[in-house]
Amino acid sequence: MAGNFKITVLMENTAGNDKLIAEKALSFHIETNRTQGLFDTGETSAVVSNAVALGVDLSKIEWIALSHGHLDHTGGLAGVLEASGGSKVYAHPDVFVTKESADADGKMENDGVPLDQQAFKALGARLELSSKQVEITENIILTGEIPRKTDYEAPEEKYYLRNDEGVKLDPFLDDQSLILKTPKGLVILLGCAHAGVVNIVKHIIAITNESKIHAVVGGMHLMRSSEERIAKTVAALQELGVEKVGPIHCTGERAFAAFRAVYGDNCFAAPSGTVLEF
Numbered sequence: 001m002a003g004n005f006k007i008t009v010l011m012e013n014t015a016g017n018d019k020l021i022a023e024k025a026l027s028f029h030i031e032t033n034r035t036q037g038l039f040d041t042g043e044t045s046a047v048v049s050n051a052v053a054l055g056v057d058l059s060k061i062e063w064i065a066l067s068h069g070h071l072d073h074t075g076g077l078a079g080v081l082e083a084s085g086g087s088k089v090y091a092h093p094d095v096f097v098t099k100e101s102a103d104a105d106g107k108m109e110n111d112g113v114p115l116d117q118q119a120f121k122a123l124g125a126r127l128e129l130s131s132k133q134v135e136i137t138e139n140i141i142l143t144g145e146i147p148r149k150t151d152y153e154a155p156e157e158k159y160y161l162r163n164d165e166g167v168k169l170d171p172f173l174d175d176q177s178l179i180l181k182t183p184k185g186l187v188i189l190l191g192c193a194h195a196g197v198v199n200i201v202k203h204i205i206a207i208t209n210e211s212k213i214h215a216v217v218g219g220m221h222l223m224r225s226s227e228e229r230i231a232k233t234v235a236a237l238q239e240l241g242v243e244k245v246g247p248i249h250c251t252g253e254r255a256f257a258a259f260r261a262v263y264g265d266n267c268f269a270a271p272s273g274t275v276l277e278f
Contacts, residue, residue: 002182002183003032003033003139003182004182004183004277004278005031005187005277005278006030006032006277007187007217007275007277007278008029008276009029009248009272009273010047010051010056011027011040011042011046011047011076011272012025012274014271015271016272016274019053020054020271021272022272023042023043024043024249024250025040025042025075026191026192026219026248026249027040027041027042027047027073028040028178028189029056029061030180032139032140035062036061036062037136037137038063038064038080039065039189040066040191041073041076041080042072042073045076047079048076048080048082050272053273058080061080061084063087063088063137064077064087065090065091065176066089066090066091067175067218068095068174068175068191069092069094070111070159071112074112074114075114077120078119078123081124085124086125086126087125087126088128089125089126089127090130091129091174092130092131092173092175093129093130093131093174094174096112096116096117097112097174098161098162099113099160099170100161100167101158101160102159108167130144131144131145131173139180139181140178140179140181142176143177143200143203143204144176145173145174145175145195146177146196146199146200146203147199148196150198150236152229152233153229155172156194157169170194172194175192175194177189177204179204179208181208182214184214185213186214187214187216187217188216188217189217190217190220192218192220192250193218193219193220193221194221197216197220197233197237198232198233198236198237201213201216201237201240202240205240213241213242214243215242215243215246216242216244217248217276218248219249219251220233220247220255221250221251222247222252223253223255227254230254230255231258233255234255234259234262238263244266244268245263245266246267246276247259
């Protein structure tokens with residue numbers, strides 16, 4: 001039986017009012033009558049300030065799920081753990097691999113999780129690391145690794161991993177999305193969709209055996225994509241029956257406009273402070 005959900009956007013690139021902070025980051029608070037949790041934690045402890053301003057009591061959260069290991073989705077984790085008194089943290093093992101990104105001049109900068117596993121454990125994180133699909137609670141599923149099948153959704157050549165063997169292009173095996181089973185159909189929350197939003201939606205349809213996708217909300221990482229890829233993405237989500245889209249965070253203005261042209265009012269922004277109910 002699907003459950004009712006209240007989703008509060010704790011952090012996004014824009015803010016809904018002057019009492020809230022905006023970061024180029026993302027964090028969702030998810031609440032049902034049985035559980036509360038977070039999907040991503042923003043870039044800094046400002047996510048905690050926004051939670052307070054929005055009346056979200058972080059001491060009541062039972063779990064945190066991380067979409068991937070970039071700083072703008074994990075940087076606020078320490079602050080959230082301190083505010084919550086500790087919590088289960090679900091993530092892919094590669095979340096803790098050293099991640100770097102290249103700036104406009106090709107200079108590499110650290111872009112990963114700010115603390116190591118032991119430091120997070122000391123703050124009360126009970127780490128649940130898996131590359132597989134995980135049922136966090138009834139009607140809430142973390143996807144696990146996403147198979148790459150769509151030819152136009154290759155990883156962007158800007159993000160890298162560093163290990164003992166050197167530096168290589170980040171394949172983003174850690175990129176995961178959150179599935180919410182609601183009375184209106186599936187709602188999919190994205191981090192940055194580095195795995196490709198079309199790949200993600202197709203995989204979710206396959207693993208859930210449900211084809212009714214009510215909404216896809218989150219970053220789609222199309223801000224530097226070609227017009228062709230954007231057009232193909234919009235068309236593919238329509239063909240897959242996605243009813244509503246919230247293309248925010250790293251999606252980019254061009255892609256948002258392309259979605260809006262096709263989806264009309266069923267395409268929406270979701271700045272910090274937005275509340276969605278399904």
